[in-house]
Amino acid sequence: MRDKRRLINVLHRGIACLCFLALLLTGVGFASNPAEAQSFAYVTNFDDNTVSVIDAATNTVVATVGVGTGPHGVAITPDGTKAYVTNYYSHTVSVVDTATNTVVATVEVGTGTGPYAVAITPEGSKAYVTNFNLGTVSVIDTKTNMVVATVGVGALPYAVAITPDGAKAYVTSFIRDRVWVIDTATNTEVTIVYVGYRPYGVAITPDGTRAYVTNFNDSTVSVIDTGANTVVATVGVGTGPHGAAITPDGSRAYVTNSNSDAVSVIDTATNTVVATVEVGSRPQGVAITTLDPPDPPTPEEQMEAITDEVENLVDTGVLNQGQGNALIAKLGPAERMLNKGNTKAVCNVLQAFINQVEAYIKAGMLSEAEGQSLIDAANSLIGQLCG
Helix, strand or coil: CHHHHHHHHHHHCCCCCCCCCCCCCCCCCCEEECCCCEEEEEEEECCCCEEEEEECCCCEEEEEEECCCCEEEEEECCCCCEEEEEECCCCEEEEEECCCCEEEEEEECCCCCCEEEEEECCCCCEEEEEECCCCEEEEEECCCCEEEEEEECCCCEEEEEECCCCCEEEEEECCCCEEEEEECCCCEEEEEEECCCCEEEEEECCCCCEEEEEECCCCEEEEEECCCCEEEEEEECCCCEEEEEECCCCCEEEEEECCCCEEEEEECCCCEEEEEEECCCCCCCCCCCCCCCCCCCCHHHHHHHHHHHHHHHHHCCCCCHHHHHHHHHHHHHHHHHHHCCCHHHHHHHHHHHHHHHHHHHHCCCCCHHHHHHHHHHHHHHHHHHHC
8 A cells, every 4th residue: 555655646746637638530730619719728737636727829827727636637528618627626527618617527437446547438328438547437427317237347547549540448557567448338458458567548540540659668668459369569669658649640750768758759650660750858748739830921911022132132221222113113003903803913923923023033133042932932922824
């Protein structure tokens, strides 16, 4: 018991668990309100017994929700309406309504269980909670918020991840060399996959074919074939690998190495480390997001940018005012023609602009680099408008 208590203290000493859980399968992310197109991050504060709600648009805390004692894990339902928070010391799971940011249910998972991590199935019907102290996994029906099954696994279950099809849950053992596989249809342990020593994190590829498990004491990552539930590769990484996350396209796995202050990037096609990124001290969790690329500039914006570049050449003394005006005089009509939709005329004017720039280069008024920048911008616009 003393050794277990010391182990728990090591896990929590000086750490406030920052857990952003996504709506879908990314493992980390935000809860969204579709009607208002708002996103919020839910953060468990272990020592304060609260959850902070951050408005992602303003990066400010907009609510603080009191939960149980020692909140650690948090997962958000796929529809974004509920957040499930594990309370390690009070042996409960708090259910937070994300519309009102109030606790609407408290699920008792059993005295002395020590609920730690939580994951929700893709369709949102069940929450799987690892009970660190008792070596079990509680299955919560999210409709009734009742425990409908308790799956016995083994010593110190730590992290949990669910396959994209919702068929299996993978649970790591903090103290042993194994990952338990739970059939979510029957809520029974169907097999044990032996990995490295002290597996911590687990992440599953978007196609559901591979699970990446970090082995803290071995400084390796075990790659599990989820079809056969066998280890098909072991990848050497940094020391003390802890968290893992997979890119949305499934091509890379990112692994935090808490004892070597770095992140290992694994190519999932070859299961080799292709990059090592130095980060801060003792990295723990890792999450990946994909942002939509910015909209390409409109033709009007590109025309304005060319004008600005000419004006800058005048302001810096590269061109005199008369030379700059001669170029801008060609761009002005082009903008007016563009507004009227006369793209062919615009392209003709832009070609005249290019000819003038080339004349300046030939006369030594512009350097090759300065002139070419203007020519490339104009040619790009011609290509878009006239093909």
